[in-house]
Amino acid sequence: TTMATENNNLDLFSLLPDSLLLAIVSFLPFKEAAARTCILNKKWLNIWKSGNDIDFDENFFVNSTSDEIKQAQRKVFIDFITNWIAHFTQRDINKFSLKISNPHSCRNTIESCVEFAAQRRVKDLTLDFSDKRNFNNNKDNALFPVPTQVYQLGSSLESLKLSSCGFFVPDSLNFDALRDLSLSCVHVKIKTLKSLLSSCSTIQSLSLEKCWGLQHFDLGYVPICLRRLVVNKCEIELDYLSFNAPILQYFKYSGLVFTSDINAKEIEEVDIDFALESRFNECGNELCQILLDFSAAKILTVCSYLLQVIPSGDEPVQIQGDLNVKHLILNTQLHPNELGGLEFLLNSCSVMEKLTLNLGSGVIFEDYKNPYDVDLKNFWQRRRVVPTCLMRSLKVVEVNKSKTTDSEVITLYFFMLTGKVLEEINIHICNADDGLTEIRYARARYLRTAEKCSSNLRISVY
Amino acid sequence: MAEEVSSQMNSLSISETNPSSSATISLVSGDDIVFKVEPTIAKEMETVQSFIDETDGKITTIPLPNISSHDLPYVIEYCEKSIAGKITKEFEAEFVKKLNNEEVKELFLAANYLNIKKLLDFLSQVIADRIANKSVEYVRRYFGIENDFTPEEEAKLREELAWTFTGVDPDDEDEN
Numbered sequence: 021t022t023m024a025t026e027n028n029n030l031d032l033f034s035l036l037p038d039s040l041l042l043a044i045v046s047f048l049p050f051k052e053a054a055a056r057t058c059i060l061n062k063k064w065l066n067i068w069k070s071g072n073d074i075d076f077d078e079n080f081f082v083n084s085t086s087d088e089i090k091q092a093q094r095k096v097f098i099d100f101i102t103n104w105i106a107h108f109t110q111r112d113i114n115k116f117s118l119k120i121s122n123p124h125s126c127r128n129t130i131e132s133c134v135e136f137a138a139q140r141r142v143k144d145l146t147l148d149f150s151d152k153r154n155f156n157n158n159k160d161n162a163l164f165p166v167p168t169q170v171y172q173l174g175s176s177l178e179s180l181k182l183s184s185c186g187f188f189v190p191d192s193l194n195f196d197a198l199r200d201l202s203l204s205c206v207h208v209k210i211k212t213l214k215s216l217l218s219s220c221s222t223i224q225s226l227s228l229e230k231c232w233g234l235q236h237f238d239l240g241y242v243p244i245c246l247r248r249l250v251v252n253k254c255e256i257e258l259d260y261l262s263f264n265a266p267i268l269q270y271f272k273y274s275g276l277v278f279t280s281d282i283n284a285k286e287i288e289e290v291d292i293d294f295a296l297e298s299r300f301n302e303c304g305n306e307l308c309q310i311l312l313d314f315s316a317a318k319i320l321t322v323c324s325y326l327l328q329v330i331p332s333g334d335e336p337v338q339i340q341g342d343l344n345v346k347h348l349i350l351n352t353q354l355h356p357n358e359l360g361g362l363e364f365l366l367n368s369c370s371v372m373e374k375l376t377l378n379l380g381s382g383v384i385f386e387d388y389k390n391p392y393d394v395d396l397k398n399f400w401q402r403r404r405v406v407p408t409c410l411m412r413s414l415k416v417v418e419v420n421k422s423k424t425t426d427s428e429v430i431t432l433y434f435f436m437l438t439g440k441v442l443e444e445i446n447i448h449i450c451n452a453d454d455g456l457t458e459i460r461y462a463r464a465r466y467l468r469t470a471e472k473c474s475s476n477l478r479i480s481v482y
Numbered sequence: 483m484a485e486e487v488s489s490q491m492n493s494l495s496i497s498e499t500n501p502s503s504s505a506t507i508s509l510v511s512g513d514d515i516v517f518k519v520e521p522t523i524a525k526e527m528e529t530v531q532s533f534i535d536e537t538d539g540k541i542t543t544i545p546l547p548n549i550s551s552h553d554l555p556y557v558i559e560y561c562e563k564s565i566a567g568k569i570t571k572e573f574e575a576e577f578v579k580k581l582n583n584e585e586v587k588e589l590f591l592a593a594n595y596l597n598i599k600k601l602l603d604f605l606s607q608v609i610a611d612r613i614a615n616k617s618v619e620y621v622r623r624y625f626g627i628e629n630d631f632t633p634e635e636e637a638k639l640r641e642e643l644a645w646t647f648t649g650v651d652p653d654d655e656d657e658n
């Protein structure tokens with residue numbers, strides 16, 4: 021019967037309509053699809069060629085370290101593109117992605133690619149001229165301007181991702197359908213962003229990564245229609261962020277501490293990381309203002325820097341206002357220097373239901389200033405007031421990459437002793453190859469035997 | 483053999499849980515085993531539903547000669563989860579773990595025959611995952627494809643596509 025089934029399959033598969041086989045092919049990455057399917061037989065070759073997602077990536081072709089071989093590989097890549105475009109049948113395409121370094125040396129190829137994509141009314145366009153092997157080149161590459169046809173893709177383009185290229189938006193730009201704009205390693209002025217956001221109100225998602233040329237980040241008082249905004253490690257001369265985004269739902273920021281004047285009443289999720297700060301500053305007031313501007317957020321992620329610095333403001337133990345955070349995520353080391361900040365957030369998030377501690381990240385600053393002469397070694401032992409969330413709402417504590425340091429164990433023990441409605445503490449032990457894993461499991465399991473306030477509390481160690 | 487028995491038990495337990503309600507639909511597999519299912523399940527299978535609609539619901543026993551009693555329970559399970567809105571990544575991962583390559587193919591054909599869009603999409607992804615990093619010869623065997631290129635054509639194509647042939651796994655995975 022096995023033979024019969026096989027033959028049966030053989031016949032049936034060859035009878036399947038091309039559209040079904042194309043569905044399989046389109047789940048494969050471009051290169052995989054090329055390697056596995058087009059060479060099967062003529063039918064599959066045609067199916068592969070009928071795909072509407074095109075991904076030309078230099079990294080598929082160029083992998084040598086020798087300059088000479090690299091040049092030859094690059095030529096193969098460019099010939100492949102030229103040949104592909106020349107033989108492509110006339111139809112609309114969905115995605116077009118071109119990743120190529122040294123754009124100046126292949127201007128014609130880039131222009132014909134963009135023309136090709138424009139003629140076929142591309143929906144999703146990616147142009148990436150960054151040099152993965154040589155990051156220093158990326159600012160030079162950024163000078164290579166995006167071919168002007170990109171700006172005429174107005175009616176079809178839904179998603180535009182540009183990396184390491186020059187983005188000079190003409191005054192009369194009309195992207196009617198654009199929803200998603202992503203700029204990485206691009207020189208961009210705040211004026212450009214403002215005019216883009218006001219002329220293209222369809223843009224829902226804006227992502228800026230490692231962009232420079234921004235004097236400040238003041239988008240003015242006119243409401244913007246963004247639902248998602250990501251500002252990741254950009255160079256902003258004046259650390260000032262101001263915008264009115266009444267329907268913004270998601271905000272992610274990584275960079276220096278900034279002065280905040282933001283309206284985001286519908287915000288759901290915020291992730292803030294001061295990854296570019298290299299030293300301790302007493303800027304607790306600025307940090308409080310940022311948290312207050314995003315007080316509607318239900319999910320909040322903050323970094324170790326904030327934990328160390330936030331008690332340095334005028335109010336060292338609690339924010340003056342209500343935070344709506346239901347789930348707080350801390351990227352922390354639970355170093356004693358961070359405990360003041362942790363307590364500050366516990367006090368400030370009075371309706372918090374879940375706390376996640378992602379351990380092992382962040383820099384501990386040596387010039388840390390103890391805000392109110394507290395005994396950091398015996399921090400939790402000296403607490404007199406239990407934060408509201410521990411009395412009323414906090415149900416789940418999740419600990420990732422735990423090394424069960426004294427500070428971690430005592431913090432968890434404090435939660436156990438004071439958490440009236442705690443239901444779960446889940447400890448995921450750090451699996452570093454340092455021979456201490458067993459000891460860590462033992463210390464975490466020991467917590468199970470300790471006294472606890474909530475009879476429903478279950479402690480699990482993974 | 484064990485698999486046949488278990489699929490028969492499965493069909494029995496399905497009929498028992500829905501005792502003789504006239505509303506149930508009977509699906510008859512190619513090897514003549516009857517699976518009684520709720521009408522909502524039938525709705526997920528466009529081919530079955532259009533058959534019922536065409537006969538104004540008078541006929542509730544539907545022969546599915548192309549689908550074996552081994553595969554049909556998987557299809558029903560997927561449809562049940564889909565109706566319950568419980569198609570999660572975890573469910574799909576567990577579901578696919580139970581299936582060998584031959585079964586994935588059979589289910590893909592069954593999903594196509596029954597016209598179940600979600601299951602087809604899901605299985606397309608599964609098949610794509612299973613042929614990624616495999617040699618051309620493996621994929622040809624898998625789909626039962628006859629190579630109709632002349633050696634010269636194939637050599638030329640392979641040369642054009644030389645950039646893609648890196649990191650191929652050896653052909654040793656569950657072949658029957």
